[in-house]
Amino acid sequence: MKEKITIIKVGGKIVEESGSLDNLLDRFAAIGGNKVLIHGGGRTATAMAAKLGIESRMVNGRRITDEDMLQVVTMVYGGLVNKNIVAQLQARGVNALGLTGADCNIITAHKRPAGEVDYGFAGDVDHADGKMLAGLIAQGLVPVIAPLTHDGRGNMLNTNADTMAAETAKALAEHYDVTLTYCFELPGVMRDPERPESLITSITRESYKTLLADGTVGGGMIPKIENAFSAIENGVKEVIITSADAIDGIQGTHIVA
Amino acid sequence: MKEKITIIKVGGKIVEESGSLDNLLDRFAAIGGNKVLIHGGGRTATAMAAKLGIESRMVNGRRITDEDMLQVVTMVYGGLVNKNIVAQLQARGVNALGLTGADCNIITAHKRPAGEVDYGFAGDVDHADGKMLAGLIAQGLVPVIAPLTHDGRGNMLNTNADTMAAETAKALAEHYDVTLTYCFELPGVMRDPERPESLITSITRESYKTLLADGTVGGGMIPKIENAFSAIENGVKEVIITSADAIDGIQGTHIVA
Numbered sequence: 001m002k003e004k005i006t007i008i009k010v011g012g013k014i015v016e017e018s019g020s021l022d023n024l025l026d027r028f029a030a031i032g033g034n035k036v037l038i039h040g041g042g043r044t045a046t047a048m049a050a051k052l053g054i055e056s057r058m059v060n061g062r063r064i065t066d067e068d069m070l071q072v073v074t075m076v077y078g079g080l081v082n083k084n085i086v087a088q089l090q091a092r093g094v095n096a097l098g099l100t101g102a103d104c105n106i107i108t109a110h111k112r113p114a115g116e117v118d119y120g121f122a123g124d125v126d127h128a129d130g131k132m133l134a135g136l137i138a139q140g141l142v143p144v145i146a147p148l149t150h151d152g153r154g155n156m157l158n159t160n161a162d163t164m165a166a167e168t169a170k171a172l173a174e175h176y177d178v179t180l181t182y183c184f185e186l187p188g189v190m191r192d193p194e195r196p197e198s199l200i201t202s203i204t205r206e207s208y209k210t211l212l213a214d215g216t217v218g219g220g221m222i223p224k225i226e227n228a229f230s231a232i233e234n235g236v237k238e239v240i241i242t243s244a245d246a247i248d249g250i251q252g253t254h255i256v257a
Numbered sequence: 258m259k260e261k262i263t264i265i266k267v268g269g270k271i272v273e274e275s276g277s278l279d280n281l282l283d284r285f286a287a288i289g290g291n292k293v294l295i296h297g298g299g300r301t302a303t304a305m306a307a308k309l310g311i312e313s314r315m316v317n318g319r320r321i322t323d324e325d326m327l328q329v330v331t332m333v334y335g336g337l338v339n340k341n342i343v344a345q346l347q348a349r350g351v352n353a354l355g356l357t358g359a360d361c362n363i364i365t366a367h368k369r370p371a372g373e374v375d376y377g378f379a380g381d382v383d384h385a386d387g388k389m390l391a392g393l394i395a396q397g398l399v400p401v402i403a404p405l406t407h408d409g410r411g412n413m414l415n416t417n418a419d420t421m422a423a424e425t426a427k428a429l430a431e432h433y434d435v436t437l438t439y440c441f442e443l444p445g446v447m448r449d450p451e452r453p454e455s456l457i458t459s460i461t462r463e464s465y466k467t468l469l470a471d472g473t474v475g476g477g478m479i480p481k482i483e484n485a486f487s488a489i490e491n492g493v494k495e496v497i498i499t500s501a502d503a504i505d506g507i508q509g510t511h512i513v514a
Binding site: 048051052053071074075076077078079080082083084086087088090091095096097098099100102103104105135139141148150152153154155156 | 305308309310328331332333334335336337339340341343344345347348352353354355356357359360361362392396398405407409410411412413
């Protein structure tokens, strides 16, 4: 019997406003057993870049990461956001360890080849080291992972946090029964964000096709759900999309293999 | 018989110029056995603060760390400088793990009480967890430590890198035969920086008094040597002050208990 592990991915406004971050960290600290937190930080990076006179350019919701922007995301994701979360988890008695993909070589990637769009120093994940992560977790440590990887040749790479979460979950599935929770501002995937009762409680590959076709799912939700399917189809036991108030994992949208 | 460990502290210009950093990391990668790297980053923090319109104020060579400056040092030391070093060590086959004092709770501190000077969010170290560090090192990991601690109540604290090195060395002395090398721009403590033959090859508490009295040692060298004595008098086997070109530890100024 494998032990259980809970992987929570938080992004968007949640980690970037102190009230909602406090709430999230209280709930995360209360989760029993093994756990991992994966965070974003795009709004903070955009704000910091603006202060430094660096323009943020996004294509299809993804950031163009030139050399200056790579410096910004390395310091904002790996330093400011990550260490703030680590210190605040320590204050809650959680023995957090902040990591990027470069630390302990846990997640390697390659620079995305320039196609129609050149995303610059954006990393597509090659390998996540579940054994190394499991070793750290077995010591009672709680990894807090920033959305950065490295190419093994000395370069950090900016990497989508939803993808980091899916890859981490898949790598840990060999060692644990993994529950992966994508946590954002809404209670889950909604037919109408204004109506709580329109929450879609589960999505299969079949129903996903319909949701795409009728426009219920679009924009940034598409890569999130693709990552969720990638996880559930590769050994992860349970994948849920829900709000920060529901990371105990009962409510929300379950992604079903 | 304890295993040996080499702890290298690098600061100043060395980690902040790519040529000298490359040289240092080549030499560090070549050190056999257990090792730890502790780095500074003050010049990068000052430059980043200036770009953000934040003035750097120093008293007695130490930075006044208000709330804005704490954000800058957290992102520069913990993110930009630390992850750059980690990625470049990974490229050299060293399984580096970037840490601040908050990560794994390795170094706790308290905010320095305001005296004649209020240094703001500056941390005076309370405890370094040698057992936790030794556990990570035993897994083949190489800690790369940024000059940041935390207070256990959710706040990061800016902490002198020489002090971080001494405290880390003392904490590891229970588990290893520790050599601590402070590495900077000069070959060691010099009577005349212009004349290589004026290198002082060893300093005792007795000779230190004379060097202070005759003005050979002054300014930023005083806290460095005080930290070195604190290490050698608390279980560290060997403490050397030398240049980045000599981290194999034969040349330089040996601090003798």
